[in-house]
Amino acid sequence: MIQLKVNGADQSFSGDSEMPLLWYLRDVLGMTGSKFGCGVGLCGACTVHVNGQAKRSCITAMRDTAGKEITTVEGIEMNGLHPVQKAWMQINVPQCGYCQVGQIMQAAALLSTKKNPTNQEIDEAMSGNICRCGTYQRIRAAIKAAAEEMT
Amino acid sequence: MSSIENVSRRKFLTGGVVVAGALVLGVRYYPKLLSGTTFLRNTNADHAKLNPSVYLGIDPDGTVWIVAGRSEMGTTSRTTLPLIVADELDADWNRVKIEQAVGDKRYGDQNTDGSHSIRSFYDAMREAGATARFMLIQAAAKQWGVPPAECETELHVVVHRSTNRRAGYGDLTRAAAKFPVPTREELKLKPKSAWRYVGKGHVSYDLEALVTGKAIYGMDARADGMVYASVEHPPVIGGKVKSFDDKEALKVAGVHQTVAIDPFQPPPAFQPLGGIAVIADNTWAAFQGRKKLNITWDNGPNETYNSDAYKNELRETSHKPAKVVRNIGDADAVFAKGGKVHEADYYVPLLAHASMEPMVALAEFKDGKATLWAPTQNPQAVQDIVSQQLGIAKEDVICHVTLLGGGFGRKSKPDYVAEAAVLSKKVGRPVKVVWTREDDIKFDYYNAVAAMYMKAALGSNGKPTAWLQRSAFPPITSTFDVNAVYGDPVHLQQGWTDIPYDLPNLRVENGPAKAHVRIGWLRSVANIYHAFAIQCFTDELAHAAGRDPLDYLLDLIGEPRTIDFKGVEYPNYGASLDAYPWETGRLRHVTEMVAEKSGWGKRKHSKGSGVGIAAHRSFLSYVATVVEVEVNDQGEVRIPRVDTVLDAGLVVNPEATRAQFEGAAVFGASVVRSGEITVTKGAIDQSNFQDYPVARIAEAPSQTNVYIVDSDTPPAGVGEPGVPPFVAAFCNAIFAATGKRVRDLPIAKLGLT
Numbered sequence: 071m072i073q074l075k076v077n078g079a080d081q082s083f084s085g086d087s088e089m090p091l092l093w094y095l096r097d098v099l100g101m102t103g104s105k106f107g108c109g110v111g112l113c114g115a116c117t118v119h120v121n122g123q124a125k126r127s128c129i130t131a132m133r134d135t136a137g138k139e140i141t142t143v144e145g146i147e148m149n150g151l152h153p154v155q156k157a158w159m160q161i162n163v164p165q166c167g168y169c170q171v172g173q174i175m176q177a178a179a180l181l182s183t184k185k186n187p188t189n190q191e192i193d194e195a196m197s198g199n200i201c202r203c204g205t206y207q208r209i210r211a212a213i214k215a216a217a218e219e220m221t
Numbered sequence: 222m223s224s225i226e227n228v229s230r231r232k233f234l235t236g237g238v239v240v241a242g243a244l245v246l247g248v249r250y251y252p253k254l255l256s257g258t259t260f261l262r263n264t265n266a267d268h269a270k271l272n273p274s275v276y277l278g279i280d281p282d283g284t285v286w287i288v289a290g291r292s293e294m295g296t297t298s299r300t301t302l303p304l305i306v307a308d309e310l311d312a313d314w315n316r317v318k319i320e321q322a323v324g325d326k327r328y329g330d331q332n333t334d335g336s337h338s339i340r341s342f343y344d345a346m347r348e349a350g351a352t353a354r355f356m357l358i359q360a361a362a363k364q365w366g367v368p369p370a371e372c373e374t375e376l377h378v379v380v381h382r383s384t385n386r387r388a389g390y391g392d393l394t395r396a397a398a399k400f401p402v403p404t405r406e407e408l409k410l411k412p413k414s415a416w417r418y419v420g421k422g423h424v425s426y427d428l429e430a431l432v433t434g435k436a437i438y439g440m441d442a443r444a445d446g447m448v449y450a451s452v453e454h455p456p457v458i459g460g461k462v463k464s465f466d467d468k469e470a471l472k473v474a475g476v477h478q479t480v481a482i483d484p485f486q487p488p489p490a491f492q493p494l495g496g497i498a499v500i501a502d503n504t505w506a507a508f509q510g511r512k513k514l515n516i517t518w519d520n521g522p523n524e525t526y527n528s529d530a531y532k533n534e535l536r537e538t539s540h541k542p543a544k545v546v547r548n549i550g551d552a553d554a555v556f557a558k559g560g561k562v563h564e565a566d567y568y569v570p571l572l573a574h575a576s577m578e579p580m581v582a583l584a585e586f587k588d589g590k591a592t593l594w595a596p597t598q599n600p601q602a603v604q605d606i607v608s609q610q611l612g613i614a615k616e617d618v619i620c621h622v623t624l625l626g627g628g629f630g631r632k633s634k635p636d637y638v639a640e641a642a643v644l645s646k647k648v649g650r651p652v653k654v655v656w657t658r659e660d661d662i663k664f665d666y667y668n669a670v671a672a673m674y675m676k677a678a679l680g681s682n683g684k685p686t687a688w689l690q691r692s693a694f695p696p697i698t699s700t701f702d703v704n705a706v707y708g709d710p711v712h713l714q715q716g717w718t719d720i721p722y723d724l725p726n727l728r729v730e731n732g733p734a735k736a737h738v739r740i741g742w743l744r745s746v747a748n749i750y751h752a753f754a755i756q757c758f759t760d761e762l763a764h765a766a767g768r769d770p771l772d773y774l775l776d777l778i779g780e781p782r783t784i785d786f787k788g789v790e791y792p793n794y795g796a797s798l799d800a801y802p803w804e805t806g807r808l809r810h811v812t813e814m815v816a817e818k819s820g821w822g823k824r825k826h827s828k829g830s831g832v833g834i835a836a837h838r839s840f841l842s843y844v845a846t847v848v849e850v851e852v853n854d855q856g857e858v859r860i861p862r863v864d865t866v867l868d869a870g871l872v873v874n875p876e877a878t879r880a881q882f883e884g885a886a887v888f889g890a891s892v893v894r895s896g897e898i899t900v901t902k903g904a905i906d907q908s909n910f911q912d913y914p915v916a917r918i919a920e921a922p923s924q925t926n927v928y929i930v931d932s933d934t935p936p937a938g939v940g941e942p943g944v945p946p947f948v949a950a951f952c953n954a955i956f957a958a959t960g961k962r963v964r965d966l967p968i969a970k971l972g973l974t
Contacts, residue, residue, distance in 0.1 A: 086474055089505045097449070097503035102441035103434020105626070106504070107577050108658040112910040115577055143434035155432045162424050162876060165884055166295030167431030168438060168577040168626025193919040200910065202577045202627050203295045204887025205880070206921040 074135045076101075077145025087133035091125075092116045094132055095142060103143035103171050107200070114199030117172035117179075118142045124179035126198075143171045146178060154178045157216035165203035173199045177213050186217050261619055262323045264288050270394040273356055273402050274349040275327050277306055283377060283391030285310065285317045290328035291338045292598045293321075293427070294576075294628035295884075296940045297877040298338040300426040302346050305339075305873060308418040309350025309411055311374040312390070319426050324600025324620035332599040334633045334742065335794065336840035336938025339873055343936050351408045353397075360396035361388045376417075413933070422874035427624065439596030439623045442583040444651040448477060450644050451507035451655060454496040454664050457520040457903035458738050459487065465497055469513035475506030479514070480647050482640065488703045489739050491606040493640040494664060500648055504655050520903055526737035528571070528670070528900040535672035535734055536566060538693040543732035544707060547718045547789045550726035552678075555687035561679040563765055567754035568965045571898035572668035573907070574743050575915055578626020579661040584641035585651035590617040591642050596625040598633040606635055607642040618642075629888075630742040634666050662913050663905040666741025667898055669694040673754035678726075683766020684776060687726035690754065692717060694747070695736035706733035708747070710790040716751030716837060716945060718789050721805050723779025737903065744888055745941040748839040749948055753966065756835035756949030761962065770953065771816050771834055778836070781806025794841050800935055801841045811845040811866040811930060812836040818928055819847035819864035826957070829853060833953025835946040840938025842869040843930075846886075846946040848922075850954040856973035858955065860890060860922040863947065868930035869937040878939045879927040885943025886925045891915040892944070893951045895969050 072083045076099065083094060090109075095101045095118070104127055107115030111126040118127045119141040146152045151159075154177050164170045173196065180187060180195040187195065192213050201209070266286035269278025278286040287306050293299035303319050306312075322328050330341065354374055361379035362369040365386055372381050380387050413420075430436040455461055461484040470479060477500045484495035497514055501507035556562065582595040584607075591607050600620040608615040625632055641654040656664075671694035677685040697712060698705035708717075708731045718729055743749075763773035784803040786793075793801060812834070816822070819832065826832065829852045836845040846865040852858050863886045872878050895914040899906045907913040952963035959973060 086505070086509075089503075093503055093505040096441075097505070100443070102437075105438075105578070106440060106655070107579075108910055109508075110658075110909055110911075113577065113658075151429075151433070158432045159424075159428055162428070162880070164295070164425065164428065164431040165880060166293075166577065166625060166627045167427070167436055168440075170431055171434045174432060189923075196918045198917075200577065200915055200917060202575060202629075202888075202915055204884035204890075204916070204921060206887060206916075206918040207883060207924060208880075209918065 072132055072136045074137065075139045077141060083132055087131065089132050090128050091118065091130040091132060091135055091140065092127035095127060101142055101144050105168055105171060107169065113169070114176060115169045115172040117175040117199065119175060119179060122182065124176045143175060146175065152178060153219045154181065154216045157212040157219060161208050161212040161215055163205050163208040163212050165205055169199060169201045173201065173209055177209070177216065181213065181217055181220060185221055187213065261325045261616065264320050264322070265318070266320060271353065271356065271398045273352045276346065276349045277353055279353060279390055279394050281391050281394050283316050283389055285312045286320055287317055288320050288322050288328070290322040290331050292331070292333040292622050292625055292628070294333065294598065294625035294632065296881060297425050297874060298333060300423060301874040301877060302338060302342055303426070304418040304423055305343060305346035306350040308416055309347045310354050311376060311417070313377040314418065314423065316377060321622050323622065324604045326601060331601050332633055334598055334630055336940040336942065337794070339936045340796070340841065340938065347410055348405065348408060351410055352403060355403045355408055356397040356400045357390055357393045359400045360393045364388065364396060419873050420871070420875070422876045424876065436624050438578055438626045439581045439583070439594065440578050440626065440655070442594035442623055442653065444583055444585055447583065447651040447653055448500050448502065448648065449504045449507045449655060450498045450500050450652050451511045451657070452482065452496050452498045452640060453511050453514050453516060454494040454660065455484065455518055455520070457523050458489065459521040459523050460484070461495060461519050461521065462497060463517040463519045465517070466515040467497070469515070470499055470510040473506060473510040473513060475502035476510035477501060480644055482643055488699070488701050490701050491602060491634050491636050491639060493610070493636055493643055498644055500652065507655070508657065523737045523903040526900055526903045531670065532568065532672070535670065535693045536568070538732040538734060539566070539672040539674040539691050541732065543691055543730040545728060546713050546731050547729035548727065549724065552687035552689050552726040552728040555678045555726050556676070562676060563679060563762055564676045565758055565761060565964060567673040567675065567757065569671050569750040569753060570896070570966065571670045571738065572743055572892060572896045573662050573665045573898050573913055574629045574631035575662065575913060576627025576629055576631055579658055580637035580656040581654065582638040582641040583651060583653040584638070584645040586611065586642060586645040589613060590619070591645070592619045592621070593638055593642060594621045594623055595635065595638045596623050596632055597635050597638055598625065598628045599635060602633070603635045603638045606639045610639050610643050611646055629744040630746070631665060634741055658910070659908040662907050662909060666700060666739040668743035668746065668749065669697065669740050671750035673750060675754055675758040677762060679762070679766070683762065683768055685724055685762065688722070688724050689728045689730070690717070690720065691730040691732060692751070693732040693734045694750070695734045695740050697740050697742060699736035700739050700741060706735050707731055710792050712747040714791050714793070715747035716755065716839060717747065718791055719784065719803060719838070720755055721784060721803065721808055721838065722777040738900065745839060745944040748837065748945040749892060752835065752837040752945035753949050753952065756837065756946065757952050757963065760833065760953040760956065769822065771821050774834060774836060775809060775812060778805050778809050778812065781809060796841055801937065803838065807843040807868050808836050808838055811843045811868050814928065814930070815845040815847050815864055815866040818866060818926065821847060829958055831954050831957025833950045833955070833957055835949035835953060837946040837949070839942045839945055842867055842937040842939065842942040844942045844946050846950040848947065848950040848954045850951065850958050852955070852958045852973055858894070858968070858973065860951070861924065863922040863925040865925065865943060865947070866928045866930065867939070867942065868932055869939050869942070870932050870934040871936045872929050872939070873936060875929055878929060881939045882927040882943040883925045886947045887916050887921040889944045889947035889951060890921055892948050893966060893968055894920060895967050897967050
């Protein structure tokens with residue numbers, strides 16, 4: 071039996087401990103904000119926070135979540151919108167939007183450790199998150215806008 | 222309005238006509254007067270108190286329901302088309318609720334591709350809004366005892382100015398519903414000066430849902446009692462299962478059963494590929510069970526296909542005289558005279574779509590009816606293929622359209638939706654089929670691999686005195702017709718037969734090529750390889766002549782004129798040449814404008830840096846692009862800046878349009894940098910983003926500046942036209958920066974170090 075916290079709530083899981091966290095969130099808990107994009111940690115669409123750090127939930131086995139605190143987009147902000155989400159709306163980042171939850175989780179993790187990231191730091195932090203619609207220049211602008219808002 | 226008129230309209234609408242004429246009638250189709258009519262699914266708009274159109278209803282509380290008949294994959298068509306309705310209605314956008322239509326021919330063409338949602342539905346949306354506004358004014362005027370002509374509308378209210386009376390739209394719905402639906406001739410459309418939303422635009426209706434994870438894509442659809450499926454398809458197209466052993470698969474916890482799906486009967490069209498499906502409690506268990514399948518395949522005739530050998534075949538074909546699809550003067554006679562000639566071979570490989578959401582669909586077959594929830598660009602095609610596959614009537618197929626996690630043309634082809642439907646029928650429960658990224662890359666309908674041979678005879682000033690271009694590519698029509706080997710007019714028009722240069726002698730040819738994989742349309746389609754060849758060859762000729770590429774390009778485009786397509790089969794993207802003539806002056810204008818905006822010839826470029834230019838018309842829009850690149854000593858290519866100018870006629874949503882062109886540059890960057898599907902013994906070599914990379918943040922342009930030409934000409938496409946000129950301009954910039962000519966895509970194999 072694996073005990074973990076998801077968005078502050080205690081959860082326990084007794085299924086296949088090899089099952090990636092992504093499918094537990096989506097198929098078992100019904101939290102579909104985190105997306106399946108590649109299944110091998112190459113695209114970032116499934117990004118969640120594990121103990122505050124951005125992780126690819128599609129390659130994070132359930133056995134490695136024992137005792138951990140998981141935060142998904144559903145729990146990133148309990149009151150209204152997170153500053154990163156607000157910036158994403160202000161800059162009008164999404165096109166199809168499918169990757170954007172992962173982008174937002176990655177960006178929020180970046181800004182939690184770097185208050186004012188440079189372009190290069192943004193590019194490095196966001197390099198694992200693919201957007202096929204090509205919203206990258208707005209992602210960069212939104213991260214800067216959020217950084218300003220958060221300081 | 223008499224019931225006779227309505228019945229005649231109904232007959233017309235149900236006659237399978239999906240051309241513009243039917244759409245216009247559809248807008249004024251008044252279902253409330255038709256007793257006994259049943260729709261596949263009634264919308265809130267249908268149920269609203271005032272419902273003068275299939276696209277629109279207004280309730281007494283003032284809520285305006287607008288039906289989005291086209292799919293949303295990121296281009297904002299689901300927002301922008303309703304904006305047109307709301308504008309003409311003078312509706313408050315905050316009181317508009319958008320409903321997504323199921324697949325139903327009453328909405329007209331729903332195949333959301335070809336960059337024509339705005340173009341084809343602009344008039345229909347305006348008329349829907351104007352019709353409701355007309356009826357609301359009639360109701361208010363009657364209530365007040367004044368002539369309707371004295372009444373006007375402000376935001377969500379009808380006003381009679383001289384008596385200072387006002388009535389909200391909601392309050393008028395009951396009375397308005399008693400008036401007949403006006404004819405087209407009675408409608409007064411708003412003048413441009415009164416437009417609220419058109420030309421100003423709006424962010425996506427779904428924006429907040431998109432950033433909070435609440436948006437529902439196909440991947441997120443759920444149904445009670447649903448099971449999950451993952452399908453092992455034949456690795457070679459047209460192959461089939463010889464034998465299989467599922468003992469180990471069935472031992473995986475959560476796996477229920479395996480189901481064999483029949484192979485398709487050629488041509489593939491939108492039929493399921495066949496194979497073995499693993500049905501399980503959750504997606505992960507289905508994936509795990511599938512890995513334990515032991516299948517022996519009969520690969521069929523395409524097993525002999527290797528993309529390396531095929532490339533050589535295409536090139537040889539492109540070097541032999543072929544079918545002439547456009548001719549001016551006598552290019553051969555000029556070539557025969559000898560003199561200076563420049564030749565080049567261009568090549569673009571197969572390309573995959575790789576939308577971020579892999580193919581996925583949920584199907585429930587119950588009581589002889591199929592209900593689907595799918596991220597599809599084409600819900601009526603879903604109805605067609607599912608009805609064929611299950612042997613039920615098209616009307617018994619309900620296709621709900623979710624949001625799409627990208628489409629780029631792939632999701633116009635509903636093989637994956639049909640797969641879910643077939644499985645639900647076999648399993649007897651709702652089934653959600655989830656494709657892996659590997660499935661998505663390996664079982665795509667690829668953009669055609671293409672070889673282009675270019676030849677020009679050059680006069681004393683370096684200008685061509687004769688021009689020959691010959692292409693060979695497996696046509697999209699091969700997906701629907703096993704015998705198709707030549708390019709069809711719909712795809713040859715895409716930047717090939719419409720080469721816009723002012724040339725005295727021109728011959729455009731196309732040679733045969735047989736397909737061995739499924740070929741399909743991908744964002745901007747044949748324009749990618751055609752524009753690449755023509756615009757890069759133009760750059761080659763400019764350098765050969767020692768001339769500035771911009772000046773040379775303008776020289777070839779020539780003076781403003783309308784291209785005469787006499788003797789050429791030129792479909793003009795389904796639009797008439799009267800409404801959308803091919804005007805070289807507009808191409809010239811965007812080219813001159815992008816030169817100015819980008820500071821062409823004025824900026825200094827250090828070693829390893831340079832700019833390239835290209836201009837192209839596609840989907841009726843004229844676009845010119847300048848790309849700046851920097852190549853370092855390690856051969857790494859950066860794109861610091863892109864400038865692009867578009868003339869797409871009237872642009873309804875400029876903000877969304879800019880986003881489309883920013884995205885097109887990134888899409889084009891992927892094509893140039895790394896886009897390549899290769900094939901060994903009939904099976905696709907690539908599988909996921911490690912071997913089919915797409916542009917990441919640092920590989921995308923750092924800054925794309927988009928400039929929109931102010932125009933009142935009819936609206937044209939914006940989703941696709943940004944890609945072709947970007948691809949060519951990027952390659953021309955690489956030449957400017959490095960002296961290395963890009964003739965084979967992608968550049969990953971060029972060796973820039």
